[in-house]
Amino acid sequence: MQTYSPPIEDYGFLMREVLGFDAAMAELGLEVDADLASAVLEEAGKLCAERLAPLNREGDEQGSRLVDGVVVTPLGFADAYREFVAAGWPALAGDPAHGGQGLPFLLQLWLDEMLSAANLSFGLFPGLTRGAAEAIAAHGSDALKATYLEPLVTGQWTGAMALTESSAGTDLALLKTKAEPLGDGSFAVTGQKIFISSGDHDMADNIVHLVLARLPDAPPGVKGISLFLVPKILPDGARNTLSVGALEKKMGIHAQPTCVMHYDGAVGWIVGEPNRGLAAMFTMMNAERLMVGIQGLGIAGAAYGQAAAYAKDRLQGRSADGATGPVAIIDHADVRRMLLNIRVFVEAGRALAGWTALQLDRAKHHSDAGERAKADAMVALLTPVVKAAFTDFGFESAVQAQQVLGGHGYIREWGMEQYVRDARIAQIYEGTNGVQAMDLVGRKLPLGGGAVVEGFFALIDADLDAAGDAGAVVAQTRVALALLRDVTAGLRGAGVEETGAAAVDYLRLFALVSFGWMWARMAAAPGDSALHQSKRQLADYYAARVLPQAHGLAAQVQAGAGAMMALEAGAF
Structure with a gap:
């Protein structure tokens, strides 16, 4: 059966020791600190774990139905949604002028992670509503705003x-x-x-x-x-x-x-x-693309929790030295490999999502127009990366978690097969991941004449310098960043065929470097608690077992379109 444990401790660690949340809020003039934010997230986590997660499997089995032209959602969904609205969750980061609470977008994005982990189908209702409200707020007439914004922001509609x-x-x-x-x-x-x-x-x-x-x-x-x-x-x-x-x-x-x-x-x-409808619609679509990326992250986290618990309980096989058995499968290297692959994505993705959310808060609240523009450009650069990489890694994570359970992962009882099925759509809707990759290479790399992506690389450089001797992840991220810079330069001015052939591999390389950046920041956090030690050990795993993929991806990008386009269409 499915269970869900919200990552509240990790949110607190990221806010206090990695993302500089309190300083960021003070700079933006927002009266929110990490203690308040943690309390809000803890209450959200209770709702997701206790109210929404128990509806997930039943909702999957019942499905929504069309009855006499009217859609009927699964038993319990409508009541849960009314409770969700009554508690004010749809309005969390909404504009106070339209009934919102005006809290940082960081809280909204991490709430989206927990909603996706607990019950992805449910989480889509408020997520789509928020995107519609943003489009109307940005482009609608005063009359439309007056009629529709408040009921949308508050979730009444x-x-x-x-x-x-x-x-x-x-x-x-x-x-x-x-x-x-x-x-x-x-x-x-x-x-x-x-x-x-x-x-x-x-x-x-x-x-x-x-x-x-x-x-x-x-x-x-x-x-x-x-x-x-x-x-x-x-x-x-x-x-x-x-x-x-x-x-x-x-x-x-x-x-x-x-x-x-x-x-x-x-x-x-x-x-x-x-x-000019596309310009207005893209306001909604860009918001939704971030939300969809977080769906991949949420499902990966939920699947990891289920798989790790199973691996610690399931007895199978003998110890590595053959002396004892049966042992819990968590003792087997291959099971650890799968679990660690998931976890190093989830925790780095959560950190990168938080950093991106803080840029959205800067773009909205900073007193300096130049700083707002810089933050907005960073969000634009990272949006296709969050959408595509998080959903690719999210689906891969769900499959690996299912593999940990073996045959039990393939049957309905344990709930892992639902995570795999649910995660798959996130790679497709709101613009397929191939389209996101082409957007990154074709539209986002040229932003500001290339200054935006170079500014992003400079941020990573500065943080790697600050991380100092925080472990192998610092040196390995430097190597991967150098590869990313090389292939970025090689793609400048390339034709459509060449950029199309390179785009997916380029985006994955971009994501691996970004995750390495986050792992360097986490590994550099001072402290000797069990949490700090686990972060450093996970960073070492990421450096040793994941970041080396950067070499292969760079080679694939540099291989060009020749071999890809050589086969005549009729030969397929």
């Missing part, structure tokens, strides 16, 4: 993002949904969308859809796409003309209703400028 059509996935230039002006400032939106998470459910009184569509005089391609707010319930209380055609039958996240949505002249209002 939920949000959904409607982009994909059967013939328009990543290439949104092909979308066909239309929006006709009704003469009173509203529009009639007509079309079909697929893969719409939280498109309908029984957990909130209203669902606010953000829908991409074309105006009658729109130019072709992506330059002719506009964004529309289409609510399930109109401001006058009437039911809008949108409906669920079907629920997708999926590999995982069964409790999350993934809908085929029909918009039959549904009334909506434009968000942002006409034909």
Whole structure:
């Protein structure tokens, strides 16, 4: 069976000894310290462990159902969501002007980790809602903000993002949904969308859809796409003309209703400028990409906890010297390898997520415009890395945790197979990981003429200098950073084919270096407690067994596109 233990001690360690949380909050003028933040996270952890985790397996088995055109979520989900809202969790980092609590985004991102670990399907409801609120806040009219922001920020209403059509996935230039002006400032939106998470459910009184569509005089391609707010319930209380055609039958996240949505002249209002819908939608998508990355991290952490507990309890085989047996499988080197591979990702990923969240707080709250811009650029650089690397490593971690359990990992009883199934979608939605890698290489490396990525490398250099003699991870991260710098220089000015061939390997190398940076910072934290000692031992493992992969990845990037593109298409 599934159990979940929130990583509250690790959050406290990161805030107090690695990320400089108190100093960062003081610089930003936020009256929050690590003690308060830890108390908030502890309460969130109790909710996730005691209320949401017990619903995870039952929700997976029941799934959401379409009954007479209405989506019914699994037993207990609606009640749990109402409790979640009543306790104020959706509003945690929201703008106080719209009912939010204004707490640091760091707390929100780590709450997302715990939600994903405890019950990924549930966590998608508030996550999508937060993204919708951010898009409306950034691009909506004053009238739309006045009507929709507070109920979304507080979670009274939920949000959904409607982009994909059967013939328009990543290439949104092909979308066909239309929006006709009704003469009173509203529009009639007509079309079909697929893969719409939280498109309908029984957990909130209203669902606010953000829908991409074309105006009658729109130019072709992506330059002719506009964004529309289409609510399930109109401001006058009437039911809008949108409906669920079907629920997708999926590999995982069964409790999350993934809908085929029909918009039959549904009334909506434009968000942002006409034909500039992608700019508005990307506000939501970028927020969601960070959240999706954290989903991979959360599932990896939950799977690790389950696998480590099993490995300490399961007796199998003899000791290495053959003298005793049976022994707990945690004594076998290969089982340790799998568990350590998961753990060094989870703890470094948690640290990197925290650092990225602090940059978001700087971009929002810093008094100096230049500092806000620098922080925002860092977030832009790291967003595809967090989304793709965390979900790739997250899925790999779930598979390794399943392997620790052997045959018990393959059957439903222990819950490991659900983690594998649920984790898989995170590599696909909100832009597949290959697309994220191409975004990193094609769009993010050139930011500021290359100054942003060079600034990031300089931060790592400075921290490695400060870490001094914190162990092998410092020297090995320096080596990997030098490789990353070399291949970064080699990709500057490269053509589309070359960057496309290199992108996935480049992003993974970028992530390995970033994790090494975090391990160097953790290893350098002074102290002799059991926690400090374990951090240094984990950093040594990362340096010895994971960072050497950087050499192979750099060689793959430098190999170019030739061998990849040589085979004629017809020969596949």
